[in-house]
Every structure is written in C-alpha cells, then in structure tokens.
Amino acid sequence: MSPPVSPPVPPPADRGATRIADRVVRRVAGRAAEEVLRPVGGEVVRASADVRGSRVDRIQLDVGLAYPSHLETSGADLQQRVAERTARLTGLTVSRTAVRITRLAQSPPPAVEPAVSAETAGPGGGRRPWSERRVPAAVFALIGTVVCGALLADVVAVALGRAPSDLRVRALDWLTGHGPADTAVAVGAAVATVAGLWLLLTAFTPGLRGRLAMVGPRTSLDRPAAAALVRHRAADVPGVARVRVTAGRRRIVIRARITFGDPDEVRDTLKDVSRDVVTGLGLAKPPRVRVRVSRDAYWQPPRPKDPDHKEATPDVPAHAPAPTPTPAP
CATH class of the missing domain: 3.30.70.1350 (Cation efflux protein, cytoplasmic domain)
Structure with missing residues (x-):
C-alpha cells in the first residue's frame, strides 16, 4: 500500500x-x-x-x-x-x-565632519516642511460628515414614504423668502468666503513657521533651539552680564547688557560669534544677525572725602546760654 x-x-x-x-x-x-x-x-x-x-x-x-x-x-x-x-x-x-x-x-558628542552641503543636498533640501493641517482637516471633515449625514437620513426617510424633517421644510421656506440683499444672507456669504480663503491659504502655504529649513532633505530646526545655541555662545563673551535672543525666520536679534568693556567692541564680538554659530547650523537660508548692546546697572564705590572740606555745622549764637541739666526725678 x-x-x-x-x-x-x-x-x-x-x-x-x-x-x-x-x-x-x-x-x-x-x-x-x-x-x-x-x-x-x-x-x-x-x-x-x-x-x-x-x-x-x-x-x-x-x-x-x-x-x-x-x-x-x-x-x-x-x-x-x-x-x-x-x-x-x-x-x-x-x-x-x-x-x-x-x-x-549638554553632553558633548564625538566630532562629526559635515557630509551634506547645499550643492549635494537631495530632493527637498532647503525647503521648510509642510504642515499636515490635522486640526483644520478634522474640523471640516466633522462638519461635512454631520451635514451630509443629516441630509442623507432625511432623503432616505422621504424615499421610504415618511414626511420630510421639519428643519428642512423651515429652512427651504426661509430661503425662498430671503434674497441676496438680506443682511443674514450677506453675513453667511461673508463667513463662507472667509472660510474658503482660509482653506486656500492653508492648502498653498507650508505652515510650521516655528521651524527653520536646513540644507539636508526634510530636515528642520526649531527656532527656540537656534536661539538657545546663539544665547549659549553669546553669554561667554567677556563683559556680557545678561543676554536675550529672539530667533525669527529672517533675522536673529540679540539684546545684551554689559557691565564692563567698550560697547562697540562687545557688539562686534557678539556679531562675529553669532554669525559663526548661525553658519554652523546648516540652515538653507541663514537669518541675519542684529545685535543691541546696553550697559547694565552696576555698583560704584563712594568718592573719597576731601581733607580740606569741613562738614557744615549749625550756627550757634555766642550769647546763647548753655543748656541747664534737668534733675532726675
């Protein structure tokens, strides 16, 4: 077998x-x-x-x-x-x-040499990433789902032999009695126009204004992180007591208060240091650096007294009688 x-x-x-x-x-x-x-x-x-x-x-x-x-x-x-x-x-x-x-x-990594440049960057390098627009898409999808679902339920009910919903009947009656010249219709059209323009704006703009595009493909840097790097280096400049850095899309503004040194020299040093930091970030469009320097309030020692100067004493008349002591009780 x-x-x-x-x-x-x-x-x-x-x-x-x-x-x-x-x-x-x-x-x-x-x-x-x-x-x-x-x-x-x-x-x-x-x-x-x-x-x-x-x-x-x-x-x-x-x-x-x-x-x-x-x-x-x-x-x-x-x-x-x-x-x-x-x-x-x-x-x-x-x-x-x-x-x-x-x-x-703050932990230092091993030194890494740059391997990507503006000439060798792949597709998408140098462009700010596009926002996914999840909140606007979810809001309008929810509104559309609710409205279309209500209309579909009413149409199916009418097809099954039931009476149309009271809300749709009243809405049709109101629309037949009001034209484009009415205030309510004009306000509704204005709201719809603004919503449409906002949707077009979100569709044709990348958004994510808080990021700076880098040379590498689909790589970006948050503006607060860039400001923190510049502030860290600017705080090490001699004479700088306090520093505040604001990073924008086109410029980085440094506001420093110094306690000693020439303001012009400190300003030039801050510009050189900040430009070196911005250049090393590898940004596709490095922002310009603007530095504002002001003197901070600091303690000054008192002036030495003049030995020839005598303190002013109140004028006492020569004929004034001496004060008599008061007996103790």
Whole structure:
C-alpha cells in the first residue's frame, strides 16, 4: 500500500496576508533612532509612522541632539539610518523620513565632519516642511460628515414614504423668502468666503513657521533651539552680564547688557560669534544677525572725602546760654 500523497503547498503569496500596524513601525523606528542617538548623548522625544499596505508613507521623529554637534549632518545621518533599519526589520518600503530637532543636551558628542552641503543636498533640501493641517482637516471633515449625514437620513426617510424633517421644510421656506440683499444672507456669504480663503491659504502655504529649513532633505530646526545655541555662545563673551535672543525666520536679534568693556567692541564680538554659530547650523537660508548692546546697572564705590572740606555745622549764637541739666526725678 502506497503512502498517502500530501496536497501541494501553495506559494507564500497565496497563503494569506501579513499586516504590520502603525504602532509597530513607530516603535521600530524609535528604537532605530535610539541606537544612533544614545552613543552620542541624544534622545528620541516622539516618533510616529503612517503605514499604507506594504509601504511606510512617512516616519516623523522628534529628537534631541547633544551640544555641540553638526545638526545638519546629524539629521541627515539619522534619516538614512532609521529608514534603512526600519525597512530591513519590517520588510516595508520607507518612502519618507522627517526629522525635527526639538531640544539640545549638554553632553558633548564625538566630532562629526559635515557630509551634506547645499550643492549635494537631495530632493527637498532647503525647503521648510509642510504642515499636515490635522486640526483644520478634522474640523471640516466633522462638519461635512454631520451635514451630509443629516441630509442623507432625511432623503432616505422621504424615499421610504415618511414626511420630510421639519428643519428642512423651515429652512427651504426661509430661503425662498430671503434674497441676496438680506443682511443674514450677506453675513453667511461673508463667513463662507472667509472660510474658503482660509482653506486656500492653508492648502498653498507650508505652515510650521516655528521651524527653520536646513540644507539636508526634510530636515528642520526649531527656532527656540537656534536661539538657545546663539544665547549659549553669546553669554561667554567677556563683559556680557545678561543676554536675550529672539530667533525669527529672517533675522536673529540679540539684546545684551554689559557691565564692563567698550560697547562697540562687545557688539562686534557678539556679531562675529553669532554669525559663526548661525553658519554652523546648516540652515538653507541663514537669518541675519542684529545685535543691541546696553550697559547694565552696576555698583560704584563712594568718592573719597576731601581733607580740606569741613562738614557744615549749625550756627550757634555766642550769647546763647548753655543748656541747664534737668534733675532726675
């Protein structure tokens, strides 16, 4: 008797499907980023991933880097390492990896030479990343869902032989009795126009005004982090007692108060130091540096007394009688 013949095994593609959840890819990307950042003193603040089938559309990483370090090179290296590591461990294709630098630590990392320049930057380098506009999209999607759902429910009810809703009947009666010249209609049209213009503005502008675009592809730096770097270096200039730095998109303003030294020399030193810091950030469009210096209030020793100067004494008449002592009780 011959042994039973087992049925042929179908190929792996026909056996089923394997789906990897977003949170799994998020954790893998976060662990991959930690493998790169921990040896040099960095940290992962937040990680997110968007999976579509066998492709990862986007990996977003908010990280903290160690100071001092070349931010442009560190961001580009982190992007490449996370994308390669995530693709190798999950088997998915990583389409985009975005890195956002949100804080700086004080532990010094090993020296890293710049590897990416404005000429060799990949696609998307030098452009500020676009905001996802989650809040406006969610608000308008919710409003549209509620309105369309109410209309659909009323239409289905009418098709089933029921009477239309009282709200729709009153709305139609009101619309038939009011024209474009009415105040209520004009106000509604103005509100709809403003909402439409706002949607167009959010669609055609990148947003994320708090970030500065870097030379590396899809790499940005928060403006508070840039201000902290400049303030850290400006505080080491001799004579500077207090310093405040404001980082904008086109200029960085430094307001310093000094206790000693020539204000013009301190101002020139602050400009040179700040420009060196801004140049080392690897920004696509380095902002201009403006420095304002003022003297701080400081203690002054009292003036020495003049030996020839005598203190003024009250004039006492010569004929005034001497005061008599008062007997004790």
